[in-house]
Amino acid sequence: MSDKITFTERDFLYFRQWLCLDIKSVTWQGKYSSDFEKFWSIFFKDSSSLTEMSKRFTYAIERSKVGPISSWFTWLRDKFICYVFIEKRISLSLLSEELDIPFQVIARILRNFLAEVFPHHDEYLNEVFLVTNKVSKNIDINIERIVKEIGEELNFSGSHDEEVMTSMEVTLYEDWAIFLKKMEKDFGVKSLNLSQVNTSEQIRSYLQTFSNVLAIVGVTIFLVWLVEFANRNYEKYLSDKISIYEPQFRWEDKGLKFTEDQLGANELANFELDVGDIENVDDSESLLGEALEDQERVGVETDVVLTSLESLPKDFDVADTEQSLYEEERTSGYRDSRYGNTKVYRVMMRSSDTERANTVLKDLLKRYDVSQVDNVAPGLSVPGGYYYNLYVPRTYLKEFMAQVGEVDTAIIYESRTRTRRNPPGKNKVFIWVKSI
Structure with missing residues (x-):
């Protein structure tokens, strides 16, 4: 056919x-x-x-x-x-x-x-x-x-x-x-064969991987040989530059003979060492005549005064990882206020039935008098889902966001940008519905 x-x-x-x-x-x-x-x-x-x-x-x-x-x-x-x-x-x-x-x-x-x-x-x-x-x-x-x-x-x-x-x-x-x-x-062939193209690409990928492995092994072997070669040459250089002194021993004179000690045992027994002067030395005074007395030393530790227990973190291990009050109250939301003065909201929604989600969202737009931004129509169909760029009245913003969060699985991001400011009484809201 x-x-x-x-x-x-x-x-x-x-x-x-x-x-x-x-x-x-x-x-x-x-x-x-x-x-x-x-x-x-x-x-x-x-x-x-x-x-x-x-x-x-x-x-x-x-x-x-x-x-x-x-x-x-x-x-x-x-x-x-x-x-x-x-x-x-x-x-x-x-x-x-x-x-x-x-x-x-x-x-x-x-x-x-x-x-x-x-x-x-x-x-x-x-x-x-x-x-x-x-x-x-x-x-x-x-x-x-x-x-x-x-x-x-x-x-x-x-x-x-x-x-x-x-x-x-x-x-x-x-x-x-x-x-x-x-x-x-x-596409130069008469008929495109996807299996043949895939096989060729796999073979080419395997060859590329094999060549990379060979290159790494070759470079590693070369580096090892280079280090070994450098060590041998440096060792040879040091042995040539440093000379070690070796004592020269002469042959023993055959005419020399050891004689016995002529000092008798009685003389050694009667030998006395005069140590009286050493025992009479008084070490209680210094050379300058000062009396040296033992004194008790007391080491005083520095006192640290805590002015407020609230200044200490709850847990030192997690002091830098605690969530802000905003993130604790809104478990499915994230706040980023580092840049700009204009507050915008972005809703990332995943849905297995994007048609139903699109229908529900359009009903919410009518209910809360939501208007479009520029010439981008709400619910624009793009590959993978639907896109909304909206202005929501500030009086209905909280209720509108709560209703949007119940349509399907969604994460709400609050951030500040440097784009043009929101119209009076309205906030900009982006919604992306992704098909899963």
């Missing part, structure tokens, strides 16, 4: 127009336009099959070392899936089979895209793309059935005005040039 679903150069050109890329921003005001055009011509090769394109997207996502580039390729793949579903008029099951991607993932991608195009048909799209297994009734859903049931026309582009990925400067990263060079080499 994969040979029947192929794409011509014209198909890829229409996909690029449908995508509404901001080429000037992507190529950094045209500075890297040649690199981007080279990437597009190699990646979207004429007469490529759908299966081949799936392999290429998998290759690009797995080998992008920089997060923004990997996110951009993921976004590009999702848009391509929606484009194929709409333009080729194929079913969800066939699309999943050709792309070798689980049908649940395909259904989620299509549902998110069409929900942005037809937000007033959100409930219908949730129901029709609820595909849990291969025997689901909507496993063979296609675009023709959808537009017929909702009564809409297919006159829309692939990106909306607030989408940030259409203008992301991916060509500005150094990893882009490295990826482009490697992609050009790997």
